[in-house]
Amino acid sequence: MDYGKTLHLPATEFPMRGNLPKCEPEYLKFWEDNKIYEKRLELRKGNKSFVLHDGPPYANGKLHIGHALNKTLKDIIMKYKTMQGFYTPYIPGWDTHGLPIEHAIIKNTGLNRHEMSPLDLRAKCKEYALQCVEEQKKDFIRFGVLGRFEDPYLTLKPAFEVKQLGIFGEMAKRGYIYKGLKTVYWCTHCETALAEAEIEYHEKKSFSIYVKYAYVDEVKRTLPEGVDPAKAYAVIWTTTPWTLPASQAISVNPELEYAWVQVGDEYYLMAVELVDSAMKDAQVEDYKVVKTFPGSDLELATFRHPFIDREVRVLLGDHVTLEAGTGCVHTAPAHGEEDFGIFQKYNKEGKINTEILSFVNATGNYVAAVDNDRYGDTEEPLAGKEIHEAEVPILK
Template identity: 45%
Template sequence: MANDYKDTLFLPKTDFPMRANLSQREPEFLKFWYDMDLYGELKKKNKDKPSFILHDGPPYANASIHIGTATNKILKDFVVKYKWQRGYFAPYVPGYDTHGLPIELKVLKEQNLDKDEINPVELRKKCAAYARSFADVQTEQFKRLGVIGDWGHPYMTLIPAYEATQLEGFAKMVDKGYVYKGRKAIYWCTDCQTALAAAEIEYGDETSPSIFVAYKYLEAAKVFPELEGKDVDVIIWTTTPWTLPASMAVAVHPRYEYGFYQVGDKVYLIACGLKAEVERATQLPFGEPILICRGERLEKTLALHPFYDRKVPFVLADYVTLDAGTGCVHTAPGHGTEDYETGVKYGIDIYNPVDETGHYYKDTPIFGGMSLAEGEKKVFELLNESKLLLGKLKITHSYPHCWRCKKPVIFRATDQWFVSVADFRDKALECIDEVKWVPDWGKDRITNMVRDRSDWCISRQ
């Protein structure tokens, strides 16, 4: 086909060598292709040949294309053109994603709108108009790149027929019981003020405080009579001090050894395997333990919150490690996935004192109305006053960020809608096995994503 069509379809006749004046000549090539309807001619020539269909994930229609978008489209265009020339019927129908926060955020910012004041229907109309305008802009830009396709009839996710098909698919999921509403600790972006799915999270290094805090162990003597009359504290560890107002439990590993260490007139409880770490962080001289037990013996006994009149139980959790900290982990079911699962297991309140903007709710004792940064400062102030802050370090670790605004996210328990991946995981994994993946590692990536995920957060604010 390439030889048959070289002079009549793909290139206009020219006396100029291809390597010269391309910036001037390329528009002429493109005009030639569109004037003679190259895409239509290709469809006519190969209409009865075997089909090759490229399913192309649509770009967001909220800005001009960038180098990543261009590279994506050009590489896919190579494939489609190659298939045409190999004799396949290879129609390419481009599309545009016209829904979602990226478009809404652009409209709010560029038109200087307050999302809390504008009528939602009016905002959606503005978003639709904005998306359509940039779909037109991107179409011309993709055509300028030489991408061949049915540019006169792209699909758009705001088209009613497209939305109806989505709703039909969603209805089937509801009928099968895959969709449910639940209160869970999910990724939350306080800048975009919305929930995020796991696939919308990017990881980057963040520096966080690593703090060691004393909780009074109220029931030490109840479990260990030999500690009768002693002042016993458990040293907890956290890298998110702002979550301490929501501290509802202390997690320990059931099989680790925990030691009670006499330091002056105090007795401190930590994991034996982290003694050196705690000594370094607190500058306290830990000697030999006066008593050792496994974590499982601590289960359901009570400690006291450092600045609230709140009793917090010891709970068992296999995710507690000896990599860092004290082996006694502050647990806030409203602010962490594993914490949430532990809270459900033990029937602990899934308490979240933080609103969608990243401020404590006004009725939160001590912290009401404060931002998280202000709350963290207040936490340190209270702990220093009570002399319960035993150590403070800085650590750099990989932390989740929002893929849109690139800012760190938090975990926040809210009412959301979920799809239960667990209900169809086995079938999905079977389907993955039936697909040929290029490159091969793509199969491992999607397999791990499906196998390790119990549910998928589908609601957005």
């Protein structure tokens, strides 16, 4: 490798002593006035390149210690590679789109986005983002970072947006783009989708409930001979009762062993290994397993929703485990990734032909359709209620 020429600086220009708040700006001014970054590139021109892509920070506020660590480490690497003889262009950039910017401008300026058109809100976000870029740029330079700060890459620049549209168009030509449903993390407060990296999990206490789904029919009969079908139920367990209005299926594991369990004159369907724990939860001491069979025999059996005039099918899925519950999993494809996946799979295979139902709007409130076709002892409307406020009426 050709190490090229050496860049010489005056040895006595900045004597080694304290008072860094005064000295450091002088160093930076010297680097800028003498175009050290440009001379660095010129000295290594023609040599092997080392390019460090700058994963852009959001232009949504002041810098913090994480930014300082990120940019300082990158700058150390680039200067080290320069001394090794590499050609080291460094182009800083900023992410100027997305929820963090929208959230910051609403928080810092008091804007009410519900009273603004989307275009007006975007214009405000653009103005705020460009302001933050300039402020952050000054601080990055103050950190001693060398790079092409006079012409950074910004995701809102038309050239970048045009390039993205061009790639999108090429993907569409090749048949990679289609319109369909997809599960996403959703924030009902911000009314926007969230990236997986934005999700933080905390311990939470939730209601849990065992629910009976009345027996309707089966493809392979597992119900014991002589048992009255009107006395037979699949029993599910859930810690999200608010999702029950959207229950459209029951999932079982084809590899697990299931049983019909007699309690008095009723018969309950559940996984064999969970019978004892479920009965303990229900404080039932007198019960008897009357028949066992593999979960695969239950495929496409039909049961009835507990409080809506709707039939639900039994689907097979390996996401069903023996960790808790009954081995019969209430499945609401509008509210769970695994539920959605298994429901889509059965629809795609043509084994069912059922539209996914969702009764919750972007703000986390039930819409009017949730109260259609309901039956039972309680008629308290759910429409308009926030999903967690609706849990008690649903439990009732």
